[in-house]
Amino acid sequence: MNTKRYDTVEAMVLDTLGTDGVDAMNQHSEAVKFIRGLVSFRNEKKITQRQLAKTMACSPSKVCRIEAGRDADLTLGDIETYACALGLSVHLALDDESLPAAARIKHHVFLIKDLLDSLAEIATKQNDDPGLVNKIHQFYGEVLFNFSMRFGDSYHKLPPAITVGTKPAIATALSKRATECLVVGT
Amino acid sequence: MAKNMTCGMKAWTVKLEGACQKELTKYNQRYGREVASVMSNLQYLHKHLLSGNRLGSCNFGFWGSERDRLYRIGQTGVRGAKETRLYVFPDEATSIIHVLCIGDKNTQPRDIKRAKEMIRWIETSPDD
Structure with a gap:
Protein backbone atom coordinates (compact mmCIF):
# COMPACT_ATOMS: atom_id res chain seq x y z
CA MET A 1 0.00 0.00 0.00
CA LEU A 86 -25.73 34.99 13.66
CA GLY A 87 -25.98 38.37 15.39
CA LEU A 88 -23.66 40.02 12.87
CA SER A 89 -24.23 43.30 11.09
CA VAL A 90 -23.36 43.72 7.43
CA HIS A 91 -21.37 46.69 6.15
CA LEU A 92 -20.78 47.12 2.45
CA ALA A 93 -17.55 48.86 1.44
CA LEU A 94 -17.00 49.81 -2.19
CA ASP A 95 -13.37 50.19 -3.19
CA ASP A 96 -12.62 51.57 -6.64
CA GLU A 97 -9.38 49.83 -7.57
CA SER A 98 -8.96 51.98 -10.65
CA LEU A 99 -8.36 55.02 -8.43
CA PRO A 100 -4.81 55.90 -7.35
CA ALA A 101 -3.73 54.54 -3.96
CA ALA A 102 -3.75 58.03 -2.47
CA ALA A 103 -7.44 58.56 -3.33
CA ARG A 104 -8.37 55.15 -1.93
CA ILE A 105 -6.44 55.82 1.28
CA LYS A 106 -8.28 59.14 1.73
CA HIS A 107 -11.59 57.36 1.19
CA HIS A 108 -10.79 54.80 3.91
CA VAL A 109 -9.53 57.46 6.30
CA PHE A 110 -12.83 59.36 5.94
CA LEU A 111 -14.71 56.09 6.50
CA ILE A 112 -12.74 55.43 9.69
CA LYS A 113 -13.41 58.98 10.84
CA ASP A 114 -17.17 58.44 10.34
CA LEU A 115 -17.05 55.25 12.39
CA LEU A 116 -15.05 56.94 15.16
CA ASP A 117 -17.58 59.79 15.18
CA SER A 118 -20.43 57.32 15.61
CA LEU A 119 -18.54 55.73 18.51
CA ALA A 120 -18.11 59.17 20.11
CA GLU A 121 -21.86 59.69 19.68
CA ILE A 122 -22.53 56.44 21.52
CA ALA A 123 -20.23 57.57 24.35
CA THR A 124 -22.09 60.89 24.56
CA LYS A 125 -25.50 59.21 24.66
CA GLN A 126 -24.30 56.68 27.26
CA ASN A 127 -22.73 59.35 29.48
CA ASP A 128 -24.42 57.83 32.52
CA ASP A 129 -22.47 54.58 32.00
CA PRO A 130 -18.89 55.47 33.06
CA GLY A 131 -17.69 51.92 32.40
CA LEU A 132 -18.70 52.08 28.75
CA VAL A 133 -17.38 55.62 28.30
CA ASN A 134 -14.01 54.63 29.78
CA LYS A 135 -13.83 51.62 27.47
CA ILE A 136 -14.47 53.84 24.46
CA HIS A 137 -11.75 56.23 25.66
CA GLN A 138 -9.40 53.29 25.96
CA PHE A 139 -10.33 52.07 22.51
CA TYR A 140 -9.64 55.52 21.04
CA GLY A 141 -6.18 55.42 22.60
CA GLU A 142 -5.53 51.94 21.17
CA VAL A 143 -6.71 52.94 17.70
CA LEU A 144 -4.51 56.04 17.75
CA PHE A 145 -1.49 54.09 18.95
CA ASN A 146 -1.96 51.22 16.48
CA PHE A 147 -2.61 53.57 13.58
CA SER A 148 0.48 55.64 14.37
CA MET A 149 2.63 52.54 14.64
CA ARG A 150 1.36 51.14 11.34
CA PHE A 151 1.63 54.49 9.64
CA GLY A 152 5.18 54.78 11.01
CA ASP A 153 6.06 51.27 9.75
CA SER A 154 4.83 52.17 6.31
CA TYR A 155 6.45 55.60 6.35
CA HIS A 156 9.85 54.12 7.17
CA LYS A 157 9.67 52.01 4.02
CA LEU A 158 9.73 55.20 1.95
CA PRO A 159 13.04 56.16 0.35
CA PRO A 160 14.65 59.09 2.22
CA ALA A 161 13.21 62.49 1.40
CA ILE A 162 15.64 65.05 0.13
CA THR A 163 15.88 67.71 2.83
CA VAL A 164 18.00 70.73 3.38
CA GLY A 165 18.73 71.58 7.01
CA THR A 166 16.16 70.12 9.46
CA LYS A 167 14.48 66.67 9.45
CA PRO A 168 11.27 66.43 7.40
CA ALA A 169 8.31 67.70 9.39
CA ILE A 170 6.46 64.40 9.11
CA ALA A 171 9.27 62.41 10.78
CA THR A 172 9.23 64.85 13.72
CA ALA A 173 5.45 64.70 13.91
CA LEU A 174 5.51 60.88 13.85
CA SER A 175 7.96 60.58 16.77
CA LYS A 176 5.96 63.14 18.73
CA ARG A 177 2.65 61.42 17.98
CA ALA A 178 4.03 57.96 18.83
CA THR A 179 5.13 59.28 22.23
CA GLU A 180 1.72 60.88 22.86
CA CYS A 181 -0.04 57.66 21.93
CA LEU A 182 2.11 55.60 24.27
CA VAL A 183 0.86 57.81 27.10
CA VAL A 184 -2.79 57.72 25.93
CA GLY A 185 -2.75 53.98 25.30
CA THR A 186 -1.56 53.03 28.79
CA MET B 1 2.23 9.77 17.66
CA ALA B 2 2.02 13.22 16.18
CA LYS B 3 3.94 15.98 17.90
CA ASN B 4 1.89 18.41 19.93
CA MET B 5 2.54 21.94 18.75
CA THR B 6 2.07 24.97 20.96
CA CYS B 7 -1.37 25.64 22.40
CA GLY B 8 -2.43 21.98 21.96
CA MET B 9 -2.37 22.18 18.16
CA LYS B 10 -1.55 18.91 16.45
CA ALA B 11 0.53 18.50 13.31
CA TRP B 12 -2.14 16.73 11.25
CA THR B 13 -0.87 15.12 8.06
CA VAL B 14 -2.69 13.62 5.09
CA LYS B 15 -2.10 10.15 3.71
CA LEU B 16 -3.35 8.58 0.50
CA GLU B 17 -4.20 4.94 1.07
CA GLY B 18 -4.29 1.94 -1.21
CA ALA B 19 -5.13 2.59 -4.81
CA CYS B 20 -6.65 5.97 -3.96
CA GLN B 21 -4.05 7.88 -5.95
CA LYS B 22 -4.97 5.99 -9.15
CA GLU B 23 -8.68 6.31 -8.38
CA LEU B 24 -8.37 10.06 -7.90
CA THR B 25 -6.50 10.48 -11.17
CA LYS B 26 -9.09 8.41 -13.05
CA TYR B 27 -12.07 10.15 -11.40
CA ASN B 28 -10.50 13.53 -12.06
CA GLN B 29 -10.42 12.82 -15.80
CA ARG B 30 -14.23 12.69 -15.89
CA TYR B 31 -15.21 14.90 -12.97
CA GLY B 32 -12.47 17.48 -12.57
CA ARG B 33 -14.69 20.19 -11.03
CA GLU B 34 -16.00 17.79 -8.42
CA VAL B 35 -12.50 16.59 -7.51
CA ALA B 36 -11.30 20.20 -7.22
CA SER B 37 -14.21 20.84 -4.86
CA VAL B 38 -13.67 17.82 -2.59
CA MET B 39 -9.93 18.51 -2.45
CA SER B 40 -10.65 22.12 -1.53
CA ASN B 41 -13.02 20.91 1.20
CA LEU B 42 -10.41 18.43 2.42
CA GLN B 43 -7.90 21.27 2.57
CA TYR B 44 -10.40 23.35 4.57
CA LEU B 45 -10.95 20.48 6.99
CA HIS B 46 -7.18 19.94 7.32
CA LYS B 47 -6.59 23.61 8.16
CA HIS B 48 -9.47 23.52 10.65
CA LEU B 49 -7.81 20.61 12.48
CA LEU B 50 -4.33 22.19 12.22
CA SER B 51 -5.72 25.24 14.04
CA GLY B 52 -6.28 23.09 17.09
CA ASN B 53 -9.96 22.32 16.57
CA ARG B 54 -11.30 18.92 17.55
CA LEU B 55 -12.90 16.55 15.09
CA GLY B 56 -16.20 16.92 16.92
CA SER B 57 -16.25 20.64 16.09
CA CYS B 58 -16.37 19.96 12.34
CA ASN B 59 -19.80 21.25 11.52
CA PHE B 60 -19.63 21.80 7.77
CA GLY B 61 -22.24 21.09 5.14
CA PHE B 62 -19.84 18.96 3.10
CA TRP B 63 -18.87 16.79 6.07
CA GLY B 64 -20.78 13.75 7.25
CA SER B 65 -20.27 10.63 9.31
CA GLU B 66 -20.69 7.17 7.86
CA ARG B 67 -20.16 5.62 11.32
CA ASP B 68 -17.26 3.41 12.46
CA ARG B 69 -14.96 6.45 12.20
CA LEU B 70 -15.49 6.77 8.48
CA TYR B 71 -16.40 10.20 7.14
CA ARG B 72 -17.38 11.52 3.75
CA ILE B 73 -16.46 14.84 2.16
CA GLY B 74 -18.89 15.97 -0.48
CA GLN B 75 -18.52 18.51 -3.23
CA THR B 76 -19.86 22.05 -2.84
CA GLY B 77 -20.13 25.05 -5.14
CA VAL B 78 -20.33 23.06 -8.34
CA ARG B 79 -23.41 23.60 -10.51
CA GLY B 80 -24.90 20.46 -11.98
CA ALA B 81 -22.32 18.35 -10.14
CA LYS B 82 -22.02 14.61 -10.14
CA GLU B 83 -22.63 13.86 -6.46
CA THR B 84 -19.14 12.96 -5.37
CA ARG B 85 -17.90 11.59 -2.09
CA LEU B 86 -14.36 11.40 -0.82
CA TYR B 87 -14.07 8.94 2.05
CA VAL B 88 -11.60 9.67 4.82
CA PHE B 89 -10.60 8.28 8.19
CA PRO B 90 -9.26 11.08 10.46
CA ASP B 91 -7.34 9.25 13.16
CA GLU B 92 -7.15 11.47 16.26
CA ALA B 93 -4.63 9.13 17.91
CA THR B 94 -2.02 9.65 15.19
CA SER B 95 -3.30 12.95 13.69
CA ILE B 96 -3.39 11.46 10.23
CA ILE B 97 -6.25 12.01 7.80
CA HIS B 98 -6.30 8.79 5.79
CA VAL B 99 -7.78 9.42 2.35
CA LEU B 100 -9.36 6.11 1.41
CA CYS B 101 -11.36 6.27 -1.79
CA ILE B 102 -13.57 8.41 -4.00
CA GLY B 103 -16.85 7.64 -5.68
CA ASP B 104 -20.29 8.92 -6.54
CA LYS B 105 -23.77 8.27 -5.20
CA ASN B 106 -24.18 5.13 -7.32
CA THR B 107 -21.08 3.44 -5.93
CA GLN B 108 -21.72 4.62 -2.37
CA PRO B 109 -22.58 1.26 -0.69
CA ARG B 110 -19.57 -0.46 -2.26
CA ASP B 111 -17.26 2.50 -1.43
CA ILE B 112 -18.35 2.58 2.22
CA LYS B 113 -17.82 -1.15 2.60
CA ARG B 114 -14.40 -0.93 1.01
CA ALA B 115 -13.42 2.12 3.07
CA LYS B 116 -14.36 0.43 6.34
CA GLU B 117 -12.25 -2.59 5.42
CA MET B 118 -9.36 -0.22 4.79
CA ILE B 119 -9.83 1.33 8.23
CA ARG B 120 -9.63 -2.13 9.82
CA TRP B 121 -6.47 -2.82 7.84
CA ILE B 122 -4.92 0.53 8.87
CA GLU B 123 -5.64 -0.10 12.54
CA THR B 124 -4.03 -3.52 12.55
CA SER B 125 -0.99 -2.51 10.49
CA PRO B 126 2.27 -1.51 12.17
CA ASP B 127 3.03 2.26 12.31
CA ASP B 128 5.26 3.56 9.49
Missing part, protein backbone atom coordinates in the same frame (compact mmCIF):
# COMPACT_ATOMS: atom_id res chain seq x y z
CA ASN A 2 1.06 3.60 -0.65
CA THR A 3 2.46 5.04 2.61
CA LYS A 4 3.25 8.52 1.39
CA ARG A 5 2.31 11.16 3.91
CA TYR A 6 1.85 14.86 3.13
CA ASP A 7 2.02 17.92 5.36
CA THR A 8 -0.53 19.72 3.22
CA VAL A 9 -3.41 18.77 0.96
CA GLU A 10 -1.82 20.96 -1.71
CA ALA A 11 1.29 18.77 -1.70
CA MET A 12 -0.89 15.69 -2.04
CA VAL A 13 -2.87 17.17 -4.92
CA LEU A 14 0.34 18.29 -6.64
CA ASP A 15 1.74 14.77 -6.41
CA THR A 16 -1.46 13.13 -7.60
CA LEU A 17 -3.01 15.54 -10.07
CA GLY A 18 -0.19 17.92 -10.92
CA THR A 19 -0.22 21.71 -11.06
CA ASP A 20 -3.53 21.69 -12.94
CA GLY A 21 -5.11 19.91 -10.01
CA VAL A 22 -3.68 22.43 -7.56
CA ASP A 23 -4.85 25.36 -9.68
CA ALA A 24 -8.35 23.91 -9.95
CA MET A 25 -8.48 23.34 -6.20
CA ASN A 26 -7.29 26.89 -5.42
CA GLN A 27 -9.71 28.42 -7.93
CA HIS A 28 -12.51 26.55 -6.25
CA SER A 29 -11.42 27.79 -2.81
CA GLU A 30 -11.53 31.36 -4.13
CA ALA A 31 -15.02 30.81 -5.52
CA VAL A 32 -16.40 29.81 -2.11
CA LYS A 33 -14.24 32.04 0.12
CA PHE A 34 -16.99 34.31 1.38
CA ILE A 35 -19.39 31.47 2.14
CA ARG A 36 -16.66 29.71 4.09
CA GLY A 37 -16.22 32.89 6.09
CA LEU A 38 -19.92 32.81 6.99
CA VAL A 39 -19.71 29.13 7.93
CA SER A 40 -16.67 29.89 10.13
CA PHE A 41 -18.70 32.49 12.01
CA ARG A 42 -21.49 29.94 12.48
CA ASN A 43 -19.06 27.34 13.80
CA GLU A 44 -17.34 29.80 16.15
CA LYS A 45 -20.71 30.53 17.68
CA LYS A 46 -21.38 26.77 17.88
CA ILE A 47 -24.64 27.07 15.96
CA THR A 48 -25.85 24.16 13.84
CA GLN A 49 -27.43 24.56 10.41
CA ARG A 50 -30.76 23.53 11.91
CA GLN A 51 -30.56 26.13 14.69
CA LEU A 52 -29.60 28.84 12.19
CA ALA A 53 -32.48 27.86 9.93
CA LYS A 54 -34.87 28.32 12.82
CA THR A 55 -33.55 31.83 13.51
CA MET A 56 -33.66 32.63 9.80
CA ALA A 57 -37.25 31.32 9.70
CA CYS A 58 -36.42 29.08 6.79
CA SER A 59 -35.95 25.37 6.17
CA PRO A 60 -32.61 23.70 7.06
CA SER A 61 -32.28 22.78 3.39
CA LYS A 62 -32.11 26.49 2.52
CA VAL A 63 -29.15 26.94 4.88
CA CYS A 64 -27.59 23.83 3.30
CA ARG A 65 -28.09 25.29 -0.17
CA ILE A 66 -26.49 28.60 0.81
CA GLU A 67 -23.49 26.89 2.38
CA ALA A 68 -23.11 24.44 -0.51
CA GLY A 69 -23.22 27.18 -3.14
CA ARG A 70 -20.73 29.57 -4.67
CA ASP A 71 -20.09 33.16 -3.61
CA ALA A 72 -21.26 34.36 -7.03
CA ASP A 73 -24.70 32.81 -6.44
CA LEU A 74 -25.30 34.53 -3.11
CA THR A 75 -27.87 37.31 -2.99
CA LEU A 76 -27.48 40.34 -0.74
CA GLY A 77 -30.68 39.20 0.97
CA ASP A 78 -29.20 35.78 1.73
CA ILE A 79 -26.06 37.39 3.18
CA GLU A 80 -28.04 39.81 5.34
CA THR A 81 -30.46 37.16 6.64
CA TYR A 82 -27.66 34.68 7.36
CA ALA A 83 -25.43 37.30 9.04
CA CYS A 84 -28.24 38.79 11.12
CA ALA A 85 -29.26 35.32 12.29
